[in-house]
Amino acid sequence: MQAISYDAYRSTPALVEVDEPVCADDGVVIEVRATGVCRSDWHAWQGHDPVALPQIPGHEFAGVVVAVGSDVTSCTIGDRVTVPFVCGCGRCAWCLAGDGQICPDQEQPGFTMPGSFAQLVAIPAADFNVVHLPDDIDFVAAASLGCRFATAYRAITVHGRVQSGDWVAVHGCGGVGLSAVMIAAALGARVIAVDRSHAALARARELGAEVTLDADDDPAGRIRAVTGDGAAVSLDAVGSPPAAVASIWSLRPRGRHVQIGLLLGDDADVALPMGRIIANELEIYGSHGMAARDYAGMLHLVASGALRPDRLVGEVIGLADAGAALAAMSAPSPGHGVTVVELPSRNGAEGTAHP
Incomplete structure (x- = not known):
């Protein structure tokens, strides 16, 4: 698949070919349809928040489920979804209390695992972390929810x-x-x-x-x-x-x-x-994000029109331009709003259940 990756801090992230992610038994693979360009990714790319290299950035995204692990009960192929930028383990005391955003065993796309500046992203503990999107919230608007808006x-x-x-x-x-x-x-x-x-x-x-x-x-x-x-x-x-x-x-x-x-x-x-x-x-x-269980109230206000995250979107770009957009965050903000990367569907977003 195609992805944006960097192998050294402050080296402009490049469009590369990488292996598609493997679907875990408790996870899903999501075809990314839109992903935000966030300053948190910029901090990682700068080395302020060290990550394993090479790294695929991106942590606020929305897309379609294309593979489902054998232990997952809440997702099916074709579901329109988003995910909090902090993915809890779903098993510890903090997760069981609903506070996955402070899970000590958390995973974060773009930081502890490959992120969403890619055609596909794998998400663990899907029953705990995946959030289903209302039909009237489009992918570009939903991509702005996972980090900045939810936080x-x-x-x-x-x-x-x-x-x-x-x-x-x-x-x-x-x-x-x-x-x-x-x-x-x-x-x-x-x-x-x-x-x-x-x-x-x-x-x-x-x-x-x-x-x-x-x-x-x-x-x-x-x-x-x-x-x-x-x-x-x-x-x-x-x-x-x-x-x-x-x-x-x-x-x-x-x-x-x-x-x-x-x-x-x-x-x-x-x-x-x-x-x-x-x-x-x-x-x-x-304030460190928001757990998946708390998205319902926010999504209700978005679907009702009381909140309009789409109004925050200033520029929509393609995946090939995402690396340059991330690097451009080193300059003062132009004040035009959130930049979102939009990706086309791959093969009609079809997928198969993980054996």
């Missing part, structure tokens, strides 16, 4: 506990930040978007941000001025020490900070204003 949804609804009328600050308006803006606004929150890019801020306003602020112009102070006492919820959606600290300083007493953006390498250990956290009884959360 933002859980950050806003579970950790942030956002209510109508709450002030919500979103620091960083890339894919996950714009997702958070849309979701918070759809829930009736008053959203403040923070970024250095004027184009990204304009896009945030289109998606529901009431106020937009320059990240280099004391965003925390301006947020407190706009809101009176600070935001109820603030997110670092870019992953940088200044954004994390600004997010915490943006909060009202008993507010909630959610760390979505990855802090890796030299940025992994951030000095946070613990005096303010203690004095104002702030809550600090990390």
